[in-house]
Amino acid sequence: MNTYIHVNGGRDNNIHDNYISASDYAIWIPDRSLYNNWAILDARLAASPYKTPLWINQYPQLAAPMNNSKWPEGNKIENNVIVSTNSKSGTQIALYSVPTASTTIDSNIVWSKSGSPTVRSLFLGGLQKAYVVSKWADWMKLNVEKNSLYADPCITINNKQLVSCPTSPINRIGFAIMPSDIGLIK
Numbered sequence: 001m002n003t004y005i006h007v008n009g010g011r012d013n014n015i016h017d018n019y020i021s022a023s024d025y026a027i028w029i030p031d032r033s034l035y036n037n038w039a040i041l042d043a044r045l046a047a048s049p050y051k052t053p054l055w056i057n058q059y060p061q062l063a064a065p066m067n068n069s070k071w072p073e074g075n076k077i078e079n080n081v082i083v084s085t086n087s088k089s090g091t092q093i094a095l096y097s098v099p100t101a102s103t104t105i106d107s108n109i110v111w112s113k114s115g116s117p118t119v120r121s122l123f124l125g126g127l128q129k130a131y132v133v134s135k136w137a138d139w140m141k142l143n144v145e146k147n148s149l150y151a152d153p154c155i156t157i158n159n160k161q162l163v164s165c166p167t168s169p170i171n172r173i174g175f176a177i178m179p180s181d182i183g184l185i186k
Helices: 038-047 053-058 134-140
Strands: 012-016 017-023 028-029 076-078 081-084 090-101 104-106 110-113 118-122 129-133 155-158 160-164
Touching: 081 090
Parallel strands: 012 076, 017 081, 028 090, 076 104, 081 110, 090 118
Antiparallel strands: 118 129, 155 160
């Protein structure tokens, strides 16, 4: 399995304005709460200076209380273009094991030439519920991802730069095309 953005149980990541062409999971945010040695990790956190004024002034979100210190909280996935290159119908495009109250998934474009991709999710907190949704409209009805579109982004890569057609839906989500001299492009 190839994963392109793997937030390995991490917190407060801002994943935005990416063009991701993926054959498997484009974004994977697993819940690692069952698998880590939390005694060691909690001791390392307690020994770090994240509660000192220097850190709090520079990174005020670190002082915010956590709902659950073991969950991947505070992640934002916004304004991305995700294109599945897998030719199989129902390709799994994302796996989110996240608390919905502290996760933002918003204004993305998802596209697959082989039909609607599958989104796997486990919503943490309250009544934990797992979903495997194979139709984009059904995923959007869960109201976890907001303002996102299942649409052909009408983007090509020309001379290592993303080029969009005038009618591209990227204009509706506020996607910012990255300058051609940074980023990874095959």
